[in-house]
Amino acid sequence: MQSPEGPRSKKVVERDSKVFSPADRIRYYSLVVSKAEGSKIWDADGKEYIDFLSGAAVTNTGHRNPKVVEAIRKQLDRFIHGCSIYMYYEEVVKLAEKLTEITPGEFPKKVAFGLSGSDSNDGAIKLARTATGRTKIMSFIGSYHGTTFGALSASAISLKMRRKVGPLLPEFYHVPFPDCYRCYFGHEPPCNMQCLKYIETLFDMFIPPEEVAAIIFEPIQGDAGIIVPPGSFLPRLQDICKKHGILFIDEEVQTGFARTGKMFAAEHWNLSPDVILLAKAIASGMPLSAVVARADLMKWEAPLNFFTTQANPLSCVASLATIEVIQEERLAERAEKLGKKIMDHFNSLKKEHELIGDVRGKGLLIGVDLVKDRESKEPDRKAALKICWRSWENGLVLATLGRFGNVLRIAPPLTIREEELEKALEIIDNAISDVEKGKVPDNVLKQMGGW
Numbered sequence: 289m290q291s292p293e294g295p296r297s298k299k300v301v302e303r304d305s306k307v308f309s310p311a312d313r314i315r316y317y318s319l320v321v322s323k324a325e326g327s328k329i330w331d332a333d334g335k336e337y338i339d340f341l342s343g344a345a346v347t348n349t350g351h352r353n354p355k356v357v358e359a360i361r362k363q364l365d366r367f368i369h370g371c372s373i374y375m376y377y378e379e380v381v382k383l384a385e386k387l388t389e390i391t392p393g394e395f396p397k398k399v400a401f402g403l404s405g406s407d408s409n410d411g412a413i414k415l416a417r418t419a420t421g422r423t424k425i426m427s428f429i430g431s432y433h434g435t436t437f438g439a440l441s442a443s444a445i446s447l448k449m450r451r452k453v454g455p456l457l458p459e460f461y462h463v464p465f466p467d468c469y470r471c472y473f474g475h476e477p478p479c480n481m482q483c484l485k486y487i488e489t490l491f492d493m494f495i496p497p498e499e500v501a502a503i504i505f506e507p508i509q510g511d512a513g514i515i516v517p518p519g520s521f522l523p524r525l526q527d528i529c530k531k532h533g534i535l536f537i538d539e540e541v542q543t544g545f546a547r548t549g550k551m552f553a554a555e556h557w558n559l560s561p562d563v564i565l566l567a568k569a570i571a572s573g574m575p576l577s578a579v580v581a582r583a584d585l586m587k588w589e590a591p592l593n594f595f596t597t598q599a600n601p602l603s604c605v606a607s608l609a610t611i612e613v614i615q616e617e618r619l620a621e622r623a624e625k626l627g628k629k630i631m632d633h634f635n636s637l638k639k640e641h642e643l644i645g646d647v648r649g650k651g652l653l654i655g656v657d658l659v660k661d662r663e664s665k666e667p668d669r670k671a672a673l674k675i676c677w678r679s680w681e682n683g684l685v686l687a688t689l690g691r692f693g694n695v696l697r698i699a700p701p702l703t704i705r706e707e708e709l710e711k712a713l714e715i716i717d718n719a720i721s722d723v724e725k726g727k728v729p730d731n732v733l734k735q736m737g738g739w
């Protein structure tokens with residue numbers, strides 16, 4: 289197989305394979321980043337790409353957004369580490385105030401900071417148990433919450449994450465999420481809310497609801513394949529939680545910060561979560577996470593949940609600048625508008641491409657579900673990987689996700705220019721045609737691990 293990467297990229301990848309842990313990367317193609325700006329990435333050999341991945345829904349404001357860069361630069365000249373375990377600094381206060389103000393829910397809130405989406409889930413689990421005195425945690429099949437032990441215990445998406453590492457945390461229960469394209473109960477739309485009935489059945493038969501501390505949910509399941517629940521599902525789930533005194537934990541690590549066309553996806557359904565979990569786009573790529581919770585729940589004591597470099601001042605100022613850019617440039621509205629355009633585009637391509645089974649999402653969090661045939665909906669994971677490969681060859685960074693690994697992940701920076709967007713869509717269209725005509729050989733799959 290001819291490798292399309294240049295000699296410099298090739299060398300880095302060869303060296304990497306000798307020293308970088310294989311559990312720490314999902315393999316696609318040999319993209320060695322040397323520079324990134326806005327919606328563009330350049331590799332080590334100078335080749336330019338449009339970015340449809342945004343570093344896994346992180347660079348919502350674009351790579352190196354000038355305002356974010358400026359905020360980090362200024363802070364670099366003051367101090368890099370303040371250690372908020374022992375000291376105070378205003379940047380962290382300002383950010384906590386801002387997060388409590390912009391997150392849904394009209395009640396006093398407090399914030400616990402960390403470094404990654406995974407640790408925010410672990411924090412939320414500890415918070416739920418300490419606040420309620422209950423131990424059981426519910427989450428959804430298909431959910432991805434991260435790789436630390438708590439987050440991993442809540443996740444239910446990949447055997448590769450779970451094999452051999454157990455025992456995981458006890459008292460975790462996974463229930464089906466309403467995936468209306470491939471319903472776990474084999475039901476055809478409109479949804480009959482079997483997933484809610486299932487939870488109620490568990491509560492009637494073997495899980496005493498008064499022992500359940502929290503239900504953790506992604507408002508739109510991301511890595512499961514961009515699964516948008518039907519209209520009344522989340523509000524009704526919230527009602528069930530209220531009825532039984534169960535904390536309603538909104539995991540917005542992937543959906544947050546305007547990605548779905550609202551600052552937080554919970555706003556699509558007017559939810560008022562007890563706890564909201566944030567990371568990824570929160571600081572445009574600087575490491576930061578946050579557990580934003582009802583103030584009255586935070587009765588826990590140090591050192592139960594802290595990290596030495598939590599709320600790093602560089603990350604805090606980057607986050608404040610990120611939020612400012614999202615608000616000033618109305619990026620939520622922009623995501624909604626561009627997202628509609630992209631969904632219309634892929635829906636219209638269904639006429640030409642039998643491979644496209646379903647197009648779904650909100651804002652600029654979109655999944656294109658590829659199938660072997662529309663009747664059986666059998667997932668076509670190989671085709672999805674080949675499309676990513678051909679797109680990469682033609683200058684587009686595209687990845688897959690989904691519980692079957694067959695969904696194209698469409699998540700460009702929210703600042704992407706319209707001409708870049710059109711070019712990227714053309715690249716995907718051509719890649720789909722090439723794959724349908726058998727022009728992308730099977731041997732590319734050797735390099736493509738995918739989900």
Ligand SMILES: Cc1ncc(COP(=O)(O)O)c(C=O)c1O
Pocket residue numbers: 344403404405406407432433434435506510511539540541542543567568
């Ligand atoms: C919904 C969701 N939660 C949690 C995580 C884990 O975040 P991190 O990789 O920053 O620990 C991810 C990452 O993909 C995610 O998509």
